[in-house]
Amino acid sequence: MRLLEYQAKELFAQYGIKTPKGISSKNIEQARNDAKQLGYPFVIKVQVPVGGRGKAGGIQKCHNDDEFEIKYPQLLDMSIKGEKTRAILLEKMAEYEKELYLSLFLNRSKRCYTVIASSEGGVEIESVKNQVIREVGLGDVDAQTAEEIAKQIGLQGKTIPDFVDMLQRLAKITVEKEAELAEINPVALLKDGSLLALDGKVVTDDNANFRHPEMDKYQEKTELEERAEKSGFTLVELDGNIAVVGNGAGLVMSTLDMLADNGGKPACFLDVGGGATTESVYEALTLVSKMKKVKAILVNLYGGIVKTTTVAAAFIKAYDDKLIDLPVYARLMGSESEKSKEMLKNTRTKMFDSVEDAINGVVMEVNKRG
Template sequence: MQLLEFQAKELFREYGINLLNSISSTNIEEGRKHAKELGYPFVIKIQVPVGGRGKAGGIQKCQNDDEFELKYPQVMDLEIKGEKARAILLEKMADIKKELYLSIFLNRSKRCYTIIASAEGGVEIESVKNQIIKEIGLGEVSDEVANEVANEMGLEGSIAEGVADTLKKLSKLTIEKEAELVEINPLAIMQDDSVTALDGKFVTDDNANFRHDELQKYQEKSEIEEQAEKSGFSLVELDGDIAVVGNGAGLVMSTLDMLSDNGGKPACFLDVGGGATTESVYEALTLISKLDRVKGILVNLYGGIVKTTVVAEAFLKAYENNLIDLPVFSRLKGTESEKAKEMLEGSRTNIFDSVEEAINAAVMGVKK
């Protein structure tokens, strides 16, 4: 899960990383109060769990009340990469000398934490020039490595000390919270040569959540996503009209790709998992029935240890209870698929021999 900027900054503050004064709000009344406390000029920043906010107009300067009244609602109404504003952060305007880049991430192929630093920050990581990359194993960054990085960035004196200190704090945070990525971009050198984090990105390892109760308050899940998790599914909501259901993340992704290739628009990605039962598939269908935009359901199952008849049974039960009144297009293969097909004959489920046929029918079916 990617935390919002103000949440990442809460953690930065806890670990002693320098920040500007800032306050988050979720409506303009609250925001007005914060504006008074903070005093102009400040920056209004949309809080969404994705990057590219600046380009999309989600970060605006405010010099006075008039600008605030105009810009706060504008920023609040933005949608960036499909994400609506969770909050608005007001942050004191900074007088900065230079912007740097600093991050620590879990290096998947090298299987260790890795530092990326650059003296030229403030742009997206792909465009950051002169990157200094250092693999640091599984432990915290030592004084020696921290100083080395600061020196390689071409920094000296108290600025180098400030950056090295920030890096050590960042590594302590990364390791103690088991983050996949912690990024400060930009890390600013202020007029007084102090070093301050102007932005913050923090991605958790959700599989380690059971060891981090303190991060639970940042968890943000829709009701449907929460139910899915409880039932052991993986569900990602998308904005199309055909719900895609299958077993195994790879197979469902593959179905999503083929559906999109054929002009269909997926409404969700739903992996019922390797241990699917009649009850759990019924639960999945219940979740889908709650998604208003869905006009049809595409099912792609490769029965292995999970029998396709178990899935067929869930569908029959869903029809019987009038849970689903949408057209269903399915391809069932693998264990007991012949029997499953027989069970579903004459029901609302349209059965196809290949996934390609099921997809074509689904795309045509929802257009009606």
């Protein structure tokens, strides 16, 4: 489950991480009262579970009532990377000296959490330079490690203990909520040397959410999304025409972002999960078949726990049963990938050695189909 920014910041506040004063809303009547309560100037921020809001115009400064009446409805009606606005956050502006980057993510291959920090923030993680990357075991970060990271990214004076405090609180969230990712980007370095979380992202492990009923309030599921959850995989419906299928929230999310950056419009985020079977992948394709806007399927899968042949068998069954009649562009790597490529050789699935080539192919296909 990926929390929206305002939801992540609610969680941050519970754990003592400082954020700007803000109020979320879903209609202009409520927002007018919120605007009076906050006072101008403030920032209007689209709430969607994807990145790239700034580039898409989903974050706007607002200085008076006239600007508010024009910008709020525009942002409420906006879609970014196929994802419709779910809420709007009004937030007080903050004056700061510098933007930093800080995150912890679950590194499944090494079975540990990893901290990434940088003296440059405000951009996607792929663009962050001068990164400090530190493995921290099961997520707890001791004060010495946090201080070393602070100094490595060039922090000084009272900012160092502030950074140590922020990182340890962020680590506590990952441990106690079983989060796959907890990110603050950017972290604002204020003029007095203190730190403020200007944005927030939290992704929790769907397989562990049953242990955290306090997080249920953040769930917003469609009928298909609820059916997917009952079947043991994760589906998030989007507003585009290319279904994105993979295994692992991080892999699927990065594929979705790459697709959008290359002109494609994602129709869904579909993570078949670590316990996928031929039957569950077939059920996933059944749900995709019910999405009338889908014109093609993009698969980016790395076989580890889940064998690529499991996914290949599900696609073959879906073709045989005439469940899907869509072009599929796939990059399958890892366990039994050569065998799966042979299995799909005479189907509508086109195989690629790189996800970039698969993305280029599927975007061209969809554009050609109109």
